[in-house]
Amino acid sequence: MLRLSHLFVRTLRDDPSDAEVPSHRLLVRAGYIRRAAPGGYTWLPLGWRVLRKVENIVREEMDAIGAQEVHFPALLPRDVYETTGRWSEYGDNLFRLVDRKGADYLLGPTHEEMFTLLVKDLYSSYKDLPVSLYQIQTKYRDEARPRAGLLRGREFLMKDSYSFDIDEAGLAKSYNDHRDAYERIFTRLGLPYVIVKAMSGAMGGSMSEEFLAPIEVGEDTFVRCTSCDYAANTEAVTTGALAADSSEHPATSTVSTPNCPTIASLVEYLNTNVPRTDRTWSASDTLKNVVLTLRNPDGTTSPLVVGVPGDREVDIKRIEAQVSPAEVEPMDDATFAKHPGLVRGYIGPQVLGAESTTGIRYMLDPSVVPGSAWVTGANQKDTHVLHLVNGRDFTADGTIEAVEVAAGDPCPNCGKSLEIARGIEIGHVFQLGRKYADKLGLTVLDQNGKQVVVTMGSYGVGVSRAVASIAEAFHDDIGLKWPRAISPVDVHIVVTGKNGDDITVAGEQLAKDLEAQGLDVILDDRNGVSPGVKFKDAELMGIPTIVVVGKSLADGNVEVRDRHAGTNEAIPVASAVQHVVSLVRS
RNA sequence: CGGGGUGUGGCGCAGUUGGUAGCGUGCCUGGUUUGGGACCAGGAGGCCGGGAGUUCAAGUCUCCCCACCCCGACCA
Numbered sequence: 155m156l157r158l159s160h161l162f163v164r165t166l167r168d169d170p171s172d173a174e175v176p177s178h179r180l181l182v183r184a185g186y187i188r189r190a191a192p193g194g195y196t197w198l199p200l201g202w203r204v205l206r207k208v209e210n211i212v213r214e215e216m217d218a219i220g221a222q223e224v225h226f227p228a229l230l231p232r233d234v235y236e237t238t239g240r241w242s243e244y245g246d247n248l249f250r251l252v253d254r255k256g257a258d259y260l261l262g263p264t265h266e267e268m269f270t271l272l273v274k275d276l277y278s279s280y281k282d283l284p285v286s287l288y289q290i291q292t293k294y295r296d297e298a299r300p301r302a303g304l305l306r307g308r309e310f311l312m313k314d315s316y317s318f319d320i321d322e323a324g325l326a327k328s329y330n331d332h333r334d335a336y337e338r339i340f341t342r343l344g345l346p347y348v349i350v351k352a353m354s355g356a357m358g359g360s361m362s363e364e365f366l367a368p369i370e371v372g373e374d375t376f377v378r379c380t381s382c383d384y385a386a387n388t389e390a391v392t393t394g395a396l397a398a399d400s401s402e403h404p405a406t407s408t409v410s411t412p413n414c415p416t417i418a419s420l421v422e423y424l425n426t427n428v429p430r431t432d433r434t435w436s437a438s439d440t441l442k443n444v445v446l447t448l449r450n451p452d453g454t455t456s457p458l459v460v461g462v463p464g465d466r467e468v469d470i471k472r473i474e475a476q477v478s479p480a481e482v483e484p485m486d487d488a489t490f491a492k493h494p495g496l497v498r499g500y501i502g503p504q505v506l507g508a509e510s511t512t513g514i515r516y517m518l519d520p521s522v523v524p525g526s527a528w529v530t531g532a533n534q535k536d537t538h539v540l541h542l543v544n545g546r547d548f549t550a551d552g553t554i555e556a557v558e559v560a561a562g563d564p565c566p567n568c569g570k571s572l573e574i575a576r577g578i579e580i581g582h583v584f585q586l587g588r589k590y591a592d593k594l595g596l597t598v599l600d601q602n603g604k605q606v607v608v609t610m611g612s613y614g615v616g617v618s619r620a621v622a623s624i625a626e627a628f629h630d631d632i633g634l635k636w637p638r639a640i641s642p643v644d645v646h647i648v649v650t651g652k653n654g655d656d657i658t659v660a661g662e663q664l665a666k667d668l669e670a671q672g673l674d675v676i677l678d679d680r681n682g683v684s685p686g687v688k689f690k691d692a693e694l695m696g697i698p699t700i701v702v703v704g705k706s707l708a709d710g711n712v713e714v715r716d717r718h719a720g721t722n723e724a725i726p727v728a729s730a731v732q733h734v735v736s737l738v739r740s
Numbered sequence: 741c742g743g744g745g746u747g748u749g750g751c752g753c754a755g756u757u758g759g760u761a762g763c764g765u766g767c768c769u770g771g772u773u774u775g776g777g778a779c780c781a782g783g784a785g786g787c788c789g790g791g792a793g794u795u796c797a798a799g800u801c802u803c804c805c806c807a808c809c810c811c812g813a814c815c816a
Contacts, residue, residue: 167765167777168752172809192808247815264816298741298814306815314816373815582816614816650775686776705775 155669156643158678158691162199165691175371177625178303180634184694193300193308200695201621203642205311208343208620209290211639212313215339219331221286221315226268228292232258234267238593249294249308261294266590266612269316273608274596280320283598283608284328288315290617302371304622305578311618316586317611320600325609329361329585332613336365336581339615344637345624348577350376351386352584361585362390366577367623374577377559381570388574389475391559392566399525404541412536415499417442417464420538424529428540440464441528441542443501443516444556446473447489449481457485457493459506460556462519464529469558476554500531502539503548517554518544578623579616586610628718634696635717643674644738646697650685650704660727661703664712667731673738693717699737701730 163185172189173179181187186201197205213223232250235241241248241260249261262268269287277285290313297308304310317328333349340347345367352362364387366374378385386392409428414420417437424435442464448456458477462468474482490496495505495512506516522528524545532539542548561574588607591597597605621640628635636642647665651657658679665677676697678688685704692700702713711724714733725733 164750164766166751171746171752174810189808244816245814266816293816295815299812301809312816584816612816652774682774684774684776684778686774686778688777689775690777702775 155665156199156674156676158676159680161676165694173303175302175305175626176629177305177371177622180629180694180696181303181622181625184634184696187304189303191308193297193306195304195307200642204621204636204640205618207640207642208624209311209313209617211342212339212615212617213290215335215342216288216313216315218338219286219335221288224272224287224289226262226265226289226291228261228294230260230262230268232260234271235260238267238590240267247295247297249296262291263293263295264614265289265291265314266316266586266610267594270590270594270596270610273318274594277318278598280598280600280606284317284319284324286315286317286328286332288313288613302622304618305371305626306373307618310616313615313617315613317613318591318596318608319610320598320606320608322609325585325587325611326361329583329611332611333363333583336583336613336615340365340367340580342639343620343624344639345580345620345627347580348376348378348385348575350378350577351390352582361583363583364579365581365583367580367627368575368577369623369626370576371626372576372578374579375574376577377563377572377574379565379568379570380573382565382568384565384567384572388469388559389472391472391555391563391572393520393555396520396523398523399527399544401525403527403543403546406542406547407540408532409538409540410536411538414536414538420529421464424540435529437465438463439529441503441522441530442466442468443503443506443531444468445485445490445496445501446470447483447485448477449483455489457489457514458482459501459514459516460519460554461503461516461522461550462557463521466519466521466557466560468556472558473554473556495533497531497533497535500533500535500537502531502533502542503550504539504542505533507549508551509549516550517552517556518550519556520553521557522550578619578626580620580623581613581615583613584611586612629696632690633694636696636698638698638738641697642695643676643697644668645673645699645701645734646676646678646692646695648678648685648688648692648700648702648704650688650702653681657703657707660707660712664701664703664727664730668734671731671735673735699734701734 165185166183169179170182173182181201185198187195187197190196232241248263251259253259292309293312294309297306300306300308319325319328347365348368350364350366352364366376375388376385377388377391411420411423414423417440420440421435421437442462444460446458446460448458460468470482493512503516505512506514508515522544525543527541527543529538529540530542563572565572588609591608591610596608598608600606624640625634628637645668647661649658649661665675668675696717698717700715700717706713706724710726712727712730714723714725
């Protein structure tokens, strides 16, 4: 029994000034967590209970698919991460330290290497596979900007697991097992989620999906279809097959377009001086050619021009996801000047492409379909060309998903309109493939005695982040509202009487009886605290069922309040225990 | 790393033209209260983020640094 007269907790009347998002504000105000360091939080007794409940649900579901828990040191030697190149590649986000002998160490941000080496250490036969291992441990990342309390810290609790299989079919099964387990985990937590397609990126895998809690304060932007069940991270959105433009277009013509440095001014000029007969020109008739620099992992760079419709923005992150591990940046002025074939503001595809005069690689967004006609730069100042047709008048080196996805874009699955939403990444399932096994030499002998490289999957759940996400999903102006599965206790009893009177005696008895039934109870037995304060605290702390033992005891009743529904029901004292037990167990 | 903001008792804040710090809340003691953050009285609690400077005198002015929050960049 947690007696509020002794529980180590202090609720705050005011919002802490450094907290912005609801989960952060309320978890601090209700006495669940305290900030202890930049991006680091102390878990107080109530918060610790919630965290452990989430952790246990995750653990049970991992065990249920046959995954086995292990525990690593947080302090890891440099050489392990050197082998995979991550000591340098991970960059500033890695916490590095030096021991007394001058040896380099790091605090684990994620544990692919450790798991891979652990399996290599012990297993060497196909007969040992498949196997899935997991850990629930604190991860350390030196985030550039920790924010939003628990949502992005520098130290956080995460469950990550890794599957090891001999072949693709095995990996697919391990992946699906984890995916199913994650669905069960988030369902049990009561946390709404959306599964979105994600980019596998530099990790070199294939299948990758994120579990997002659709919450406004989330940092991830994703799209979902308003009609079918398609959902994807914005970087991973693919454009559906678009029909080629088969219409007849006029021959190309060059026009003088003085003082038209922007798309808007160009369109205005055209409508005034070279109007179309069928309709007016618009930004979507223009082809915008964006000059980028590709920075390869070995340090070399190469230019890339991407063509998109003039009414659309370019999404560099989306491009980057497709050219990974290369990085993409806008071309700087100095580099631009080294390409005399490029005329700033008047770049056209006639001089672009591997076979062209400049030899600069040229890629088109798929929305620039074959056969479509465009207004674009004529590669000389103050001059544009009209009716330049893709395939007739120029050829690109290929297509690349380049435009910033916008609400209203067609769904690649069903063609209806997409919407944009925000979410918190609470889980990620991912087919890693053989990248780590290759680099670290994790092989086993197959049935023919031949060495084969093991294929891996990687699967994460942010445990501490899930606590914050649930707080985001379930709260109101006055406090938290925990789902039963992770509430720190089952029932919160408010006793409004004075020490030793009938009311406090009845409250004590009810608490004992409920506990005897196996329920966890908070008893607000504070003496000399006014009922109003007790009600406010109960609502702030957010236990789903609040029982008030107070003035209605005179009529033989207690009040049973539902924090989620906001209801208040008078229940006879005699049946109170049974009533509450059935509520909690339902 | 760029832009903006804030640092003053535990928490939330005020502090004017420079004159040696105050309010609310919380905490302690005594008393009165007890169904929606009660009341009275008396208390404890502050190196005003740090450093350097200007001045007879700095919370207040100047310079430098640090921390935190927000936006952006970044983010398995």
